[in-house]
Amino acid sequence: MPDTMPETIAPAGTRELTFAQAIREALAEEMRLDSTVCIMGEDVAEAGTPFKVLSGLLEEFGKDRVLDTPISEAGFTGLAVGAAMTGMRPVVDIMFGDFITLTMDQMVNQAAKVHYMSGGKWRVPMVMRTTMGATRRSAAQHSQSLHAWYCHVPGLKVVLPSTPYDAKGLLKAAIRDENPVVFFEDKMMYKLKGPVPEGDYTVPLGVADIKRAGEDITLVATSSMVQVALGAAVLLEEIGVSAEVVDPRTMWPLDEKTLVDSAKKTSRAIILDEGYERYGVTAELASVIATGAFYDLDAPVKRMGAMHVPIPFSPPLEDATVPTEQTVFEAARKLCGK
C-alpha cells in the first residue's frame, strides 16, 4: 500500500466501511503506530462518544490514552495545546461543532500562533475533531457548521472529508501533521458507507479531488454537500447537463488550481457548503474562482450555503435552510440556461 493515495476510488473489491468506522480505524492505526497519540474529550471512553465513533478504542488503548474529560472545552483544548508542544499528539474531541465557540481562544490565540510567535521553535501537532451539519432536528445550538472561522486563521489547517475513504486518509495525515489541524465531520454522514482500504494510507492535506468528471458546470462542494452535488449531478444528467463535482477536501491548505481549472473548463460554477452563506466558505471559494477563471466564466459564480438564520428546530423550516439536491439542480439548470 503506498504511503499516500490521493485517488478517489480505492481498488476494486475493497471492503466497505461507514464514515464513522473509517475515522475509528484511522485513529486506531495511528495509536498503534505512535504511542504519543491520545484522545480526549467528553464521553469518549466508555461511551465512545454519543455518535459511537470511538467505540472500542478504550478497550484497546486503555484509560491513559482515551480520556474522558469534564465538560471543559476550553480547558482540555488548552491542555492539548501544551501536551502537543511537549511530545504528545493529542486528538481532541469536540462533540458538536457549535461548541468550538468555547475553544476559539485556545485554538486561535494559542495553538495557531505558538509556532510563529516562537520563531519556529515550538510546534503544536494536535488535531481537533469536531462535527458540523444540520437537519438532525437539534435546533440552533447543535446544528451549525462553523468551519469558516478556523479557515480564516493563519496557523491552522482545516479538513472537511466527504467520504469514508477520504476520512481515513485525511485523518491519518492530520495526526501526522506537525501543525494544529481542525477536522470537521458531518454528523449526518457517520453512517455513509464507502470503500476503505485496510492498513496504512494517507490523503495529503491540500489536494482537491474530482468526485465526478463533467463538462458543463462545476459544482464545488464540501463535506456532506458532496453527496448533494453528486445527487444533483445525476438529475442534471437527465436533462443533458454534465456536472463536474470538485471536493477541495481541505479548506486550508487550499488546492486553488484544481478548483480554478475545473471552472475554466466548464465556464460555470456553483459553490456548496453547509456553513452560513454570508462571510463564509462559499465567499472564499467563489472569489477564488471568480478571479482565477475570470476570463472563462459564462455566468457569475453561484453560492449556496446555509440561509442567514439560526437553524430552526421545526422540520419544514430546518429543511429549507440548507441546499438540497433539488435546489442545487434548479440553480445549476438556471445557470446553464436549460
Add this chain to the structure above:
Amino acid sequence: MPDTMPETIAPAGTRELTFAQAIREALAEEMRLDSTVCIMGEDVAEAGTPFKVLSGLLEEFGKDRVLDTPISEAGFTGLAVGAAMTGMRPVVDIMFGDFITLTMDQMVNQAAKVHYMSGGKWRVPMVMRTTMGATRRSAAQHSQSLHAWYCHVPGLKVVLPSTPYDAKGLLKAAIRDENPVVFFEDKMMYKLKGPVPEGDYTVPLGVADIKRAGEDITLVATSSMVQVALGAAVLLEEIGVSAEVVDPRTMWPLDEKTLVDSAKKTSRAIILDEGYERYGVTAELASVIATGAFYDLDAPVKRMGAMHVPIPFSPPLEDATVPTEQTVFEAARKLCGK
C-alpha cells in the same frame, strides 16, 4: 438636527473631534437620554480604558452605570446578554479585538440566537465595542481584526466606522438597535480628527457611504483602510486614475447595492480590509461585486487584506502584513493597466 444623517460630511464649520471623542460623546448622549444604557468592561471606570476612550464617563454617570469588571470576557458578556433581555441596554467593552475569542459562545450561541430561538419573544439590545487593527507593535495576540467571524453569524449586526462622524452616528444607532451589535474600532484611528456635529444624530445601519467619488476604479474599504484608500486615491489621481472610495460602514446589514453600483460604474474594484484576507471580509465583498457587477467588470476583483500570517512583532515584518497607500496604489495602477 435631523434624527438620521447619512451624509458623509457634516455641515461646514462643524467642530472637530477625534475618533475617540466621538465615541465618548455618543455614549454620553445615549446615557443621558436612556437610563438603561450602561457600560461594562475591564478598566473602563477610573481608567476610562487603556485607550482613554471613556474618560469622564464615570464622573458623569457614576459607578452603577460605568462598571469595572474582572478579566472575565465571557462572564461579563454573558451577563450583558441577560441584562439586555430584561430591560437594560448594556454596552460591553472588549479591550482588544483579539479577546473576542473568549466571547464567541456568549455572542454566537446566546446573543445572536435568543430572539430567533424564542420565536421572537426575547430581544437582546446590547452593543459590544471592541478594537481591531495592527501596526501598533503589539504582536500576534493584540493586533488581529477578527470581525469576519461575527459577520458570518445570523442574528448579529456588525459595524466598522471609519470617521469620527460615522463613529458617533453609528454608535448611537447601534445602542438604539433592538439587536446585538458588534462595533469594531481601529485602535490606530482613535486620534484621527474630523467634523462631528454636536447633539443628536444617527447614521443608520445598512447604508454605505461614498467617501470619495471617482470614475475609473472602486476601492471598497472598511475601517482604517478607508484612510489608506483615500491616500491611494490621491496618488492615483496624480497618474490620471480617478478612484471612488466606498465604505460599507456596516458589514451586516450590508448595503450591496451601493457597492455593486459603484463597481458597475467603474468596472474595476479592489476590496480593502484589515482582517486576514483568506475566508474573511474581502472574500464576501469581492464575491458580492463579482456576482452583482459580473457583466460590467473589466478585471477580476482584487482583494487586499492582512497577510495569512500571525501578526509579527518586528516592525519591518509587521508593516508588510497590511495594505498601505503604496501597495494599494500599485495594485490599482496595475488593475487599470497604467
Add this chain to the structure above:
Amino acid sequence: MTTAAEPKEASEKIDLLLRMYRQMVAIRQFEGQVNELYTRALMPGLAHLYIGEEAIAVGVCEALDRTDYVTSTHRGHGHCLAKGASPDLMFAELLGKKAGYCKGKGGSMHIADPATGNLGANAIVCGSAGIATGAAFSAKRLGNGRVAVCFFGEGALGQGVLYEVMNLAQLFKLPVIYVCENNLYTEYTHFSETTAGDILTRATAFGLDAASVDGQDVRVVHETAKRLVDRARRGDGPSFLLCNTYRYHGHHVGDINREYYRSKQEEQEWKTQRDPIANFGKWLIEQKLADAATLAQVQTELEGEMKKAVEFAVAAPYPGVSEVEEDVYA
C-alpha cells in the same frame, strides 16, 4: 397577629403542599408523554427527560413569583412547567408546531416564555449562567425586586464561565441563585470522574452562600430555596444551592442501554426508595394533609389534561416555510 390568621396560614401551607404535589405529578406525566411521542416517532429529534428530578424544579419555583426569572437547560421541561408554562404550548413546541412557545423554532431545548419569567432553556451546558446573572443585574439596577434562578446540571461545573459569573454576582451583590442539579451523570460519565474537590466549596470560594440538600425531598428543597430567595430579594447577594438527585431515564429518550455507565440496581434503588413523588405522597397521607383518593384524583385529572394537550399539539399545523426568515432580527 390575630388568631384568625393562623387557620389561614395553615390552609395556605396545605395549598402549597398540594400544589407542589400536583406540579411534580404534572411534570412526570408530561415527560411520560414526551417519551411516548418519541417512541411513536411523532417527535422530531430527541428530548432529555426530567423524571426523577421533579422536586427540584417544583420546590425552587414555588419559592418564586411569576415575574421572577429562571433559566433552564437541555433537561428543561420541568423548570418550564414549574414556572407556569402550559403543557399544550410546550408539546406544540416539542413537535415543531407554529402554536408552540417559540413558533416551533426552538424545540425541546429552547422553550422560553416571557409571561412566566422563563428566559429560556439552553442547549449549551452552562450557557445560561451569564443570562441569569444578567437578569439579576437588571433586577437590581431597575429596582424591581425580582430575583433570578439559574438551573444547571452538575456537568456545568466544568464550564469556566460559571466561576466568572459567580465572581461577578458576588462583586455586584446580585439577586441570583445558582441551582445545581447533581443527578450523578453528565451524558454517560459519573460526576466523580469529572469533578475534583468539593462542589459547595467551589461556590463559597467566591463568597457565595451555599447549601446542599436532598433534591428528592420537595419540602427541603422549597424551604432552602425560600431562604435563599428571600436573602437575594433583601439584597444580600447571590447563593448556590446544590440538589442531589437522579434521572430515572437515559441522558435522552434514545439512551436505552445504560449498563455500561450505571447499574440497573442503582437505578432501582433511587426509583423505589427515593422517589420524590411517592415519598411526598406518603408523607402527605401520614400527616393527614391528603388522602390516597385525592392524590389518585390528581393523577387522573392530569392524565386527562396531558392527553388533551398532546392531541392539541399533534393536530396543530407546522409554521409556513416562509417563516424561516422571520425573527432573525428584532
Add this chain to the structure above:
Amino acid sequence: MTTAAEPKEASEKIDLLLRMYRQMVAIRQFEGQVNELYTRALMPGLAHLYIGEEAIAVGVCEALDRTDYVTSTHRGHGHCLAKGASPDLMFAELLGKKAGYCKGKGGSMHIADPATGNLGANAIVCGSAGIATGAAFSAKRLGNGRVAVCFFGEGALGQGVLYEVMNLAQLFKLPVIYVCENNLYTEYTHFSETTAGDILTRATAFGLDAASVDGQDVRVVHETAKRLVDRARRGDGPSFLLCNTYRYHGHHVGDINREYYRSKQEEQEWKTQRDPIANFGKWLIEQKLADAATLAQVQTELEGEMKKAVEFAVAAPYPGVSEVEEDVYA
C-alpha cells in the same frame, strides 16, 4: 551519610542563596534597561516591567530543573531570565531583531525558549494555563519526571479556564504548580474590586494543595516552591502557590501617572520596606553569608553584562521582510 557531606551541603546552600541574589539583581537591571530603551524610543511597542516581583520568579525557578517547564505572562521577562534565558537574545527579541529568541516575531510578550523549558510568555491573560497543564500531562504520560509551573497575575483569576484546568489537573493528578503573583492590581484596578471571596479557597475547592507566601521573601518563596515541586514530582498532583507582591512601575512602561488608581505612599512603602533584593541582601550580610562588597560587585558585574547585551541587541539587524511568511506552518 558521611560527615564530609555537611560542609558540601552548606556550601551548596550558600551557592543557591547567592545565585538567587544575583538572579534577582539581573532581572532588576534587565528591566531597568528595558525602561531605558523605551524612554530612548529604541524599543517598538510597550513592555511590562517585573521590578518589585523578582523574588517570585527566582525563588520558584531555582526549585526547578532546566528541563522543567514554565509558562509566563505579559510581565514575563523575570520568568524567562530566572529559567535561564540570556539577556542579549532577550533584548534582541524586545527590539524585534532577527537574533532574538523568536527571530523578532514574538517581542516582549512572547519570549519562548525550548532550551530552558520556557513554553512561552503569553499576552492573553491566563492564556498559558492550558499549555502548562498540558506540559504536565506530557510529563506524566511520557514519564520523564518533569514538572510544569504556570505563572500568572491575580487578574487571571477572572478567567474561567483557570478553574477548568485546575479541575483537569487534579483529576489527572498532573505535576503542575499554578503560581499566582498577586501584585494587587490588574491594569489599573485594585484586585479587591475584581476578586470576590478567598483566593486560596478557589484552588482548594478543586482539591489542589495551596499555600500563600510573602512574595517579597525569596527564601520563603523558594522553600515553598520546592515543597510543591517535590510533591508534584513524586506524583502527588497539582498545587497552587499564592505570592503576595507588588509591581513598582506602571502596568507598562508608558503608565507614568498612577495616582488615580494607587497612591505614591503605597508605592513608597513597598519599595522602601519590602524590597526583595534589599532585604535579602541585608539578611545575607547579617548572616555573614556575603559582605557588602561582594554584593556590590554582583551589581557592577551585571551592569556591565547588561550594557553589552543591550549593545548587542541595538546593533543586531532586523529580519528580512521575506521572513514574514516563514514559521506559519511547521
